Amino acid sequence: MKINHVKKVLLVAVVLGVLVSFAGCDLAMGDAITEEGASRSMNVANDDEVSVKQSNKQKTFTATVNLYQDYEHVVTLDMGNSNHHKTVEETLYSYQYGPFGGPIQSDWDLLDGKNVVMSNGTNYNLDPVTGEIAGSNHSEISIVDENGEVILTFDANGVLSGSLLGADITMNWVAKQNDLKIKARGKVTGTFVWAVFNYETMALEYILPNGTFTLTGTYN
Numbered sequence: 001m002k003i004n005h006v007k008k009v010l011l012v013a014v015v016l017g018v019l020v021s022f023a024g025c026d027l028a029m030g031d032a033i034t035e036e037g038a039s040r041s042m043n044v045a046n047d048d049e050v051s052v053k054q055s056n057k058q059k060t061f062t063a064t065v066n067l068y069q070d071y072e073h074v075v076t077l078d079m080g081n082s083n084h085h086k087t088v089e090e091t092l093y094s095y096q097y098g099p100f101g102g103p104i105q106s107d108w109d110l111l112d113g114k115n116v117v118m119s120n121g122t123n124y125n126l127d128p129v130t131g132e133i134a135g136s137n138h139s140e141i142s143i144v145d146e147n148g149e150v151i152l153t154f155d156a157n158g159v160l161s162g163s164l165l166g167a168d169i170t171m172n173w174v175a176k177q178n179d180l181k182i183k184a185r186g187k188v189t190g191t192f193v194w195a196v197f198n199y200e201t202m203a204l205e206y207i208l209p210n211g212t213f214t215l216t217g218t219y220n
Contacts, residue, residue, distance in 0.1 A: 058218040063106035065116050067092035069209035087122040100210050104143075108219065110152065110182075115144045124160065131164040131195070131204060139171060141188070141215075152178055154215075156188055164194040164204065173217070186217015 075089035094101045094116040106112040119142075124135025141154040158171025168191055175184040192211030195204040 058220045059108075060218050061106060061108035061111070061216070063104050063108060063111045063215040064212060065094050065104045065215070066100060066102050066210060066212045067094050067116060067118055068097060068100040071209060083125045083127055085124055085126055087120060087124070090120040090122065092116070092118040092120065097208075100208060106215075110180075111143060111215075114146075114151070117142045117144055117150075122160070126164075133163060133167050134161045135159070137169060137171065139173075139188075141173065152180065152182065152184075154184075154188075158188075160192070162191070165197060166191050166193050169211070169213070173215070175219070182219055184217055184219035186215065188213055188215045190214060 070091045070093060073089070073091065074087065077086045077088060078084075079086055094103065096102055103113050103115055104111045119140045121138045122135055123137075124133055126133045137156075137158055137160050139154075139156040141156055142150045143152040143154075145151050153176045154173040155176055156171040156173035158169065160167045160169045162168050169189065171188045173186060173188055175182055190211045190213035192209065193207070194209045195206045197203075198205040
């Protein structure tokens, strides 16, 4: 009888041991599955974050264009009895006009092949003897497509310095609110020329005012 009792006790112990062993395996497997799920969730979250960062990443670009002045429609005010002047109306174009103008050349597809209409407001000093010019400038730069529609406009502010033989213009610009929801900013530089020196007459000879501008910046 005692032997049978001992066998029963041993059998119960073995069964309990097996059950505990299975329970331990289940818990371990459950932990592994949970860790794997958390790892997958983390990877998905990281992928989403990378995707958002890539979509918000700014792209750089460069664009060049030659502009000429509509010299027949320039309104300039003389500010008292001095060399100080203020241009309140001036428009530059890139539409081909003989050797002047030409479409934008750019690695940004939105700008490449388009035209420019630039409206200026300039506050400057001009020395009538030397032709030296210096001052501040505000521009509204409109990008025009092949249908004549304005697709993007930049606000630019900066300075000009030099002479009528060539004045360097440097401005910072930012894209205005637009239907394309494009955010862009950068710099525009160029040299604008109003006259050339005639060595036969030893005097300035006025030409169609024009200049080549380089637009650099970022967009997204």
